[in-house]
Amino acid sequence: MPPVFSHGDLRLYLLNLLAEAPRHGYDLIQALSDRTGGTYTPSAGTVYPRLAKLEEEGLVTKFADGRKTVYEITDAGRAEVTARAGDLEGIEEGLADSVRLIADEVRGNVREAMRSLRADLAAAAKTDRSSASHAPVDDSRADSRAQLQRADAALTEFRSRVRSTLRVHVARGGAVPPSVVDDLTAALDSAAREVARALGD
The missing domain is CATH 1.20.58 (Methane Monooxygenase Hydroxylase; Chain G, domain 1)
Structure with a gap:
């Protein structure tokens, strides 16, 4: 089966998930698994470096919630999600195809x-x-x-x-x-x- 996410798509989809609500890392991993019908469950080593890169770019921020680190999208991150709505639609269609x-x-x-x-x-x-x-x-x-x-x-x-x-x-x-x-x-x-x-x- 071909990769669920093409190059760069996972980064955008993580931003999209954070646009819905702030999430901690495990919640993002679980959400990705749910949205792909179990066809893709990324490792922490895949998700956290991308979150760090998004933070470095000023698209997300993080804060501590007890022992968990929660990630939250910034205004700049929301602007990118809005600007790439067409790309997100294509990603969603690809995920639906994977579930089918x-x-x-x-x-x-x-x-x-x-x-x-x-x-x-x-x-x-x-x-x-x-x-x-x-x-x-x-x-x-x-x-x-x-x-x-x-x-x-x-x-x-x-x-x-x-x-x-x-x-x-x-x-x-x-x-x-x-x-x-x-x-x-x-x-x-x-x-x-x-x-x-x-x-x-």
Whole structure:
């Protein structure tokens, strides 16, 4: 994935965040992570030197608030934010694209997993029907139990993969759009209907 911020954009975006309200360093890092849907969480070594440079340029000031250092935009900083409103609009569009890419990736993973699950279950059902018509009753039941265990394992693996993907994404500060959950629910419903149809129920 290409860098979230092009050269110089992070500096301007930090100014923009400070134009909204005074913030301490960690708050700025968290805000950047939130605004990028978790695709970009800068280190302190990335943010603080830029804040120092902005202070040196007279665009921000800092003051102590207990044990924290809070940064506040100056009038000169606000003037730069206003003058570069067009650049900020482009940055915001880029951030929105990054969040959409993450959502599309999660949605694609869900669809791929569901296609694999449907294929496995359909194959298991076909094997079960074939065994039922050619094998003794006892062997058929044993095979059905084996296929049921296989289906249970596939469902457990699917649940674990999707849950892990979603939890990691949210833990990184990413958002889970309703459309992703809607797609997941629809895919699960479709898989359930496919299983029932394949079994003849």
